[in-house]
Every structure is written in structure tokens, then in C-alpha cells.
Amino acid sequence: MVVEKNHRPRIPALNTKFIVLILVSFGLLISDQKNNYLSILRNSITIALHPIQATVDFPQRLLYWIDNTFSERNELIKENKILQEERLVNLQALQRFDSLVQENIRLREILNASAKLNDNVQIARIISADINPFRHIIVIDKGTQDNLYDGQVIVDTNGVVGQILQTSFLSSHAILISDTDHALPIEVNRNGLRTIAQGNGSYDRLDIPYIPNNADIRVGDLIVTSGLGGKFPAGYPVALIDKVSRNPSQQFAYVSAKPTASLNQIREVMLIDEQ
Amino acid sequence: MSAENQKNSNKLSAFILGLISIILTIVPLPDFLANFKPDWTLLLLIFLSINIPKEFNMGTAFILGILVDVSQGTLLGQHAFASLLVVFLTSKLHLQLRNYPLLQLTAIICLILMMYHFILFWINGVSGISSSIYSYVGPVISGTVLWPIISKLLGTLFLYSTSKEKV
Numbered sequence: 001m002v003v004e005k006n007h008r009p010r011i012p013a014l015n016t017k018f019i020v021l022i023l024v025s026f027g028l029l030i031s032d033q034k035n036n037y038l039s040i041l042r043n044s045i046t047i048a049l050h051p052i053q054a055t056v057d058f059p060q061r062l063l064y065w066i067d068n069t070f071s072e073r074n075e076l077i078k079e080n081k082i083l084q085e086e087r088l089v090n091l092q093a094l095q096r097f098d099s100l101v102q103e104n105i106r107l108r109e110i111l112n113a114s115a116k117l118n119d120n121v122q123i124a125r126i127i128s129a130d131i132n133p134f135r136h137i138i139v140i141d142k143g144t145q146d147n148l149y150d151g152q153v154i155v156d157t158n159g160v161v162g163q164i165l166q167t168s169f170l171s172s173h174a175i176l177i178s179d180t181d182h183a184l185p186i187e188v189n190r191n192g193l194r195t196i197a198q199g200n201g202s203y204d205r206l207d208i209p210y211i212p213n214n215a216d217i218r219v220g221d222l223i224v225t226s227g228l229g230g231k232f233p234a235g236y237p238v239a240l241i242d243k244v245s246r247n248p249s250q251q252f253a254y255v256s257a258k259p260t261a262s263l264n265q266i267r268e269v270m271l272i273d274e275q
Numbered sequence: 276m277s278a279e280n281q282k283n284s285n286k287l288s289a290f291i292l293g294l295i296s297i298i299l300t301i302v303p304l305p306d307f308l309a310n311f312k313p314d315w316t317l318l319l320l321i322f323l324s325i326n327i328p329k330e331f332n333m334g335t336a337f338i339l340g341i342l343v344d345v346s347q348g349t350l351l352g353q354h355a356f357a358s359l360l361v362v363f364l365t366s367k368l369h370l371q372l373r374n375y376p377l378l379q380l381t382a383i384i385c386l387i388l389m390m391y392h393f394i395l396f397w398i399n400g401v402s403g404i405s406s407s408i409y410s411y412v413g414p415v416i417s418g419t420v421l422w423p424i425i426s427k428l429l430g431t432l433f434l435y436s437t438s439k440e441k442v
């Protein structure tokens with residue numbers, strides 16, 4: 001019997017193409033994991049994807065706009081009143097702040113330490129948040145166009161949020177402090193105990209893994225950035241200790257903390273420019 | 276309609292569907308659904324490789340995979356690698372797969388999705404990224420549930436040169 005080859009669907013050059021492409025993607029994987037050669041490629045694809053991302057974000061922005069535009073007059077008046085009151089309180093606090101800044105500079109001069117209290121701040125909006133369930137990475141709407149740089153620190157009004165991972169021209173990817181791959185140098189505000197806080201993949205908890213059993217740390221302690229490591233400026237609030245359990249059979253105490261910034265509810269973030 | 280016309284119209288539909296699948300991948304879902312985001316691009320690729328194998332191109336799987344990698348911030352090549360392996364399998368087996376009854380095919384799609392997420396899990400593990408098990412299981416469940424609907428919907432969009440009975 002003659003096999004009628006023409007009747008069978010023919011798939012042209014599937015194998016060759018498959019092998020070439022699988023090798024290419026394997027090569028990409030390895031070089032992307034080991035070093036940063038591919039950032040240009042990644043950036044250009046990100047720019048190409050930017051219109052899609054902006055389109056996807058549009059309905060949400062529209063809803064936000066509608067909500068703002070048609071909110072009740074009474075509510076606006078109420079909000080205005082609250083804001084006025086808050087402003088008065090803040091102004092009063094600021095009066096003391098000025099004198100404290102002066103005092104701090106004087107003391108630092110005595111100690112021969114460099115004084116650096118003013119940071120330039122830019123505000124950015126979060127475009128998309130849950131892009132990847134494996135990682136806590138957000139995309140913000142500013143990029144190298146606005147002089148952002150890799151490693152720039154992100155905070156919100158309550159504390160440290162994260163740092164920039166990758167900048168492209170119009171947008172940037174940022175990693176949150178709660179990502180499992182993120183650790184930041186911290187100190188306990190009360191007594192200056194230095195250690196490291198690690199993200200553990202949940203938005204409302206940080207692990208503090210290397211606290212000896214006999215260390216002076218309590219529930220309710222505020223932890224702030226220590227400024228060691230050179231990435232994060234010192235003195236920004238990070239989290240409040242919410243659990244300390246000491247087990248004598250373990251080398252370290254189990255300590256976890258709740259970030260002061262509400263990492264999964266923020267819409268706007270502030271970028272601190274230290275360059 | 277001539278064969279050439281048909282081919283072009285199928286390619287156009289595939290391109291538009293590819294764009295839609297990328298948009299769906301980028302769209303944020305509410306928190307309780309975030310772990311259940313289906314792999315839209317992969318489901319599309321499986322459908323195309325089974326149903327229009329003549330026009331299907333491995334390059335499509337590679338490009339869609341890279342786009343997913345960039346938009347999700349995963350390692351460059353991770354989704355491309357996994358998609359290519361899956362699509363190679365489905366292309367090789369398309370003659371069997373397209374003749375299975377829907378329920379049986381859906382069960383096989385479930386297995387294929389598991390394999391896909393196992394590859395992603397493996398690559399994440401090798402590069403030291405850990406994450407909860409739900410982020411791997413969720414898309415398998417949602418993808419399996421959505422497959423019958425997706426395949427019926429897409430089935431109406433494409434023009435087949437040979438009907439299933441003749442193959």
C-alpha cells in the first residue's frame with residue numbers, strides 16, 4: 001500500500017526551530033540570572049509594552065477620577081476641615097523640628113559626623129502591583145526620564161516601602177521590602193540594636209532572623225533603617241516588632257515585625273534622591 | 276475561500292488573540308483571585324498548536340513567553356522556555372489531541388499545565404526564588420476550568436482547511 005503523504009498535515013522545520021529557540025531561551029535564562037547584560041533588551045521590550053500597560057491601567061484611573069469628581073460637597077468640606085486641623089498640628093510640630101534640626105547639626109559637628117537631613121523627594125504613582133505572584137514587585141510610572149536610578153529608595157508617608165530594581169525610560173520596577181529576596185539593614189530605635197530584616201512573602205510581616213536569645217528587643221519596638229550597607233538612608237521607620245518568642249534550644253529568637261507602610265494599599269510612593 | 280486567504284485570516288486572528296492574552300496577563304486581579312490568574316498565553320498557544328498546526332510557528336511561543344517574562348518581571352526566558360517545551364509536545368501530538376472528546380482533552384490540559392508550572396517551579400528553585408505553593412496550583416485549577424470555554428470560543432474564530440473528520 002502506498003502511503004499518501006500529501007494528505008497528512010505537514011509541520012515545517014518544527015524540530016530545528018524548536019531546538020534553536022529552546023537553546024536561546026536557556027541562554028537567556030542563564031545570562032539573566034548571572035549578570036546584568038540583558039537590561040537593555042529588557043528595557044526596550046518594557047518600553048514596547050508600556051502602551052498596553054497604560055491602557056490596562058486606564059479604567060482604574062477613570063474610576064478614581066469619577067470618584068474624586070463626583071464626591072459629595074459635604075464630604076469634601078469635612079475632609080478639608082480635617083486636613084486644616086492636621087496642618088495646624090503639623091505646623092506646631094515643625095516649629096520644634098527647626099530647632100531640633102539646628103541642635104542636631106550642632107551635635108553632629110561636635111561629633112565630627114556629616115550632617116545630611118534634607119533629601120530630595122519625587123512622587124510616583126503605582127501602575128500595576130500584582131504582576132507576579134512569586135514576587136512582591138510593583139511598577140511605577142516614572143523612569144530614567146525623571147532621573148530615577150537603580151537602587152533608589154522608595155518610602156510612603158509611614159515608612160520604607162522598597163527600592164528600585166530596574167529603571168526603563170518611562171516606568172520602573174521596584175521590589176518591596178516584603179519580597180522573599182529582600183533584606184535591609186535595620187536598628188531598633190530604642191537602643192540601637194543592629195540587625196537585618198527579611199521579607200517573607202507576606203505583605204504584613206517581616207522576619208528578623210538573627211536576634212540572639214538574650215538580646216534586648218520587645219514587642220512594640222520601632223525598627224528604623226540603620227543606614228549601614230549604604231543603600232538606605234538612616235532613620236526611616238520600617239516596622240513595629242509584633243512577636244518575640246525565645247526558645248532556649250534555638251540559637252536565635254523568633255522575631256517578626258509588621259511594616260509601618262501599608263505595602264498592599266498604597267497608590268502613591270515617594271522616591272528619595274540621594275545622588 | 277482560497278487556502279492563502281484562509282491562512283492569512285487565521286494569522287490575523289492569532290495575532291489579535293496574542294495581544295489580548297498579553298493584556299489579560301497584565302490586568303491586575305483582586306487579591307483573592309491573584310493566585311488564580313490563568314496562563315492566558317499558554318492556553319492560547321496550546322489551542323493554536325493543536326488546531327491550526329500548519330500555520331503555527333514555534334517563534335510565536337518564544338515571543339509570547341518573552342513578553343510574559345518582561346511584563347511579570349520573572350527571569351528572562353523562563354516562561355519562553357516552559358512554553359516552548361509544552362507547545363513542542365502538543366504540536367507533536369496534535370493529531371491525537373484534536374480527536375479526543377472535550378472532557379478527556381481537558382484532563383490532558385490539566386496535566387500539561389501541571390508540567391508547565393513544574394518547569395517554572397524548577398527554574399525558580401534553581402535560581403533561589405521561593406514562593407507559596409498556591410501560586411503554582413491556582414493557575415492549573417483555573418486553566419483547567421476555563422479550557423472547555425476557551426476552546427469552544429476560539430473554535431468559532433478559526434477557519435479549518437480540513438474538518439476533523441477528514442484528518
